[in-house]
Amino acid sequence: MTAITTSPDPLPARAARDSFWTRIAAELAESIARGIYPPGQRLPSEHALAEQFGVNRHTIRRSLASLSSQGLLRVTQGSGTYVEEFAVDLVLAKRTRHHQSMALAGMRGALRVLASSTVRATSAQARALQLPARSTLLRLQVLGEAEQQPLHISERFFPLPRFEQLDAVVRETGSITAAFAAHGVHDYTRHESRITAQMPEPEVAAQLRQPAARPVLFVESVNVDTEDVPIEFARAWFAGDRVTLTVTHDE
Incomplete structure (x- = not known):
């Protein structure tokens, strides 16, 4: 009888990766709300945030992009990522x-x-x-x-x-x-x-x-x-x- 082998299901791993960036985005949003990162302040670099959260820079970039699309952050090319200052x-x-x-x-x-x-x-x-x-x-x-x-x-x-x-x-x-x-x-x-x-x-x-x-x-x-x-x-x-x-x- 020929043994039937199956490859590992990639979905749990993908879900875990997705949960990383959403969790990081939520933590950063909470830090902004609590004033740890006040309006106008530049956030740490992607490299520093990646080390802080123990993930790669792509995950951090995805988290920052999500917060930027929500209007919480402003990305200035060549300068960094800043907390939006006012409305x-x-x-x-x-x-x-x-x-x-x-x-x-x-x-x-x-x-x-x-x-x-x-x-x-x-x-x-x-x-x-x-x-x-x-x-x-x-x-x-x-x-x-x-x-x-x-x-x-x-x-x-x-x-x-x-x-x-x-x-x-x-x-x-x-x-x-x-x-x-x-x-x-x-x-x-x-x-x-x-x-x-x-x-x-x-x-x-x-x-x-x-x-x-x-x-x-x-x-x-x-x-x-x-x-x-x-x-x-x-x-x-x-x-x-x-x-x-x-x-x-x-x-």
Whole structure:
């Protein structure tokens, strides 16, 4: 009679390996909750954590990736893994101002111009700004920060020649409101905001310092002057793990 041999069942070993990274992720999350690793602190290296828990670096990497996807950690290429520092509640109201939103949150914040150019309006941009097709616009790529942390990145479009010096004022002051005032617009309001969730492009994820696999909040908005004339069309991507958007209707 021929003996029948069976190979060991690999499933228990695989389950054990899987339990290692989930247990380590749970222990690290507990350490973060207890303040052992406070907000903003860099975690020990993957090598150090592997030695601490007696596992290989691949297991540690899987644990850190899980916590990062939950918004507890931020991985900065070439620097390390950090505990996320804060979540900011930004208000989208009839009068939405970055500086005021930061002040209400007890933080300092500013807008930083990353790039500027002159472009021809697409059909969507022309429609939003109530301009003829292919009108000339000023395009600003702007990063919104709080306490040196990126909160949102945006593309903002302004009619030309009305706002031809707006770029220089925003670079100097870090404020769209100040730039509008320098062009004679001393008050403006939000006409509409459209909010959706989406996966970010790699460039957006890199600017927000977040994984490309983590969703962002995408907002399209139009601002108008006191004569109800559109003066800005914006597309903004907000870091979903650092920002809560509150829409108010009391103005």
